[in-house]
Amino acid sequence: MNAILLMLVGLGAFILGYLFYSRYISERIFRLDPDFETPAHAQGDGVDFVPTNKWVLWGHHFTSVAGAAPIVGPAIAVIWGWVPAFLWVVFGTVFFAGVHDAGALWASVRNRGASIGALTESVVGARARSLFMIVIFLLLLMVNAVFAIIIAGLFVDVASSVIPAWFVIAVALAIGWLLYRRGVPLLWPSIIALVLLYGSMFVGAMVPVALPDQVLGLGAPALWVLLLFAYAAVASLLPVWMLLQPRDYINGLQLFVGLAIFFVAVLLSNPTVVAPAFNTGLPADVPPIVPLLFVTIACGAISGFHGLVASGTTSKQLDNERDVRFVGYLGSVGEGALALAAILACTAGFATVAEWEGFYTSFAAGGVSAFVQGGGAIIAGGLGLPLHFGETLLAVMAVLFSATTMDTGVRLQRYIIQEWGVIYGLPALTGRGLSTFLAVVACLALAFGAGGGAGTGGLVIWPLFGTTNQLLAALTLLVLSVFLMKLGRRTIFTLGPFVFLLFMTVFALLVQLAQFWRNGQYFLLAMDLLILVATIWVALESFRALGRARRERVTAS
């Protein structure tokens, strides 16, 4: 299979989805009204509610939702062959994620910019709101643990990525200082920052950094995990303008540059997809494709996290209700394009099937390292650059995504713990120090509990993370369906994906439960049970809410 053809088919499907399906949904189901006064205008306050240019808003939305997850998920999932991963990413983006993201945005815009959490309370009920908080906390916990393990693995595998990945922090601090303390215009610092970032990759390749194999009985991956959480704790306590804001900005720029470089490189190098369409020689530990494919690839096919961003910040900045289609639907298309790039890198970046099989020796073995090696080979071949530069480029891209997510993740967890401190009258928890410490300790416990210390088994929690993410997406789709039902619109386009996701989530949780039990991974077993309880709770609440909405509609008509 020719990789260019696969790329064009994938991107073509996204374009058709945007042109036709999203138009149908926007006009017939959401009935977007250009004259509707959006919360950005109606409640404009210059703080949260600010009308924003749709391109800029799309840029924010896309870079907020795009992280390492749409790379890691597909990179693991191609172990079943490229066809299932490709189909799920394309169909998921067009029929699931696009409707979910645009829907969450629209529902929020129609409810004075309320977040999905608040909408859950008003549409489904107060119990569902608490459930929502628990799911979000679990999601953050897993995101931080998984991403620390992924970065640690990359630092060990691609030692040339260490210098650029830490150097970017200095660049970010410099930009923040120039902008806020010196009032320098942004254009030149942005260009210089990107040049410095890519320049530091050459330096990194010349001076690879490796930690000693054993310090205090800890291996290099475990040490990196500890260092990363120490960094995340400090970073999350710094003022936003100093580090997080410039870091997010550089990260956004390099996302667009990196994606463009990769797709151009595919066009120029014209690689062949060597991975099998359906892998028949699966390693022994690979779980069944149904349901695990649908939770392994969450971001890139459909992800509940997007609903949080769409309803949390994006909806408050929407200039015109018509922009829902552009910002919401195209935001998920951007994410799908990233997942597509990951699939291409992991299936077409290898010379032979044997080389590919060498990477995918077990379920958690391929993943990001396959993405870095395969994608690096494509970039190097297409642009005539040294191979290690291509690998460093992609490793740094994955590290930067994961690290900015960790910054934000630890910060959000601290907020939640502080809020609990207020609710339950524990003043010690409301301070910034102890709450950050607790957040980091919880993440470390999960990271090491899942085998992150060894640097190998860490990705065992990946499907569990995907499951939680899908559960959140299901919850959002439910809220959207109830909302549509109350308006007397067709609900099949949101209820269909909802039923599918809920079924796959429960199924996957049960499969994993058996697996954790067999392997004696009791920590993960407990997490799995917790999520299972939450899922069943969601299902019960949904039936009640849907039944009620249906009755209301009947009496209304």
Add this chain to the structure above:
Amino acid sequence: MSSGEGAAGRLERLGHLLREFYEGRHRGALAREVRAEDDLFMLLVFSEMMGVPNPAGYYTLELLPILYEEFHEWHLRMGMEHSPLEHFRCC
């Protein structure tokens, strides 16, 4: 000529878009922090006017021993031989 202006204009618009892209994501968080500081400032400035004793007053008392010498130089420089404040005597 016009194409040159167009290029400059485009560059300016690009700079503006970049600025928006930089600021937008964190505008709310930053504005809230600024607002919290402003609120505290307003409270300190206007509370005495409205008859609420200024809580910062107690703490500035502690600063007096440190400021004493500077205060002495200040009132001399201002052309006053003694402290102008009734409750705060100097020389």
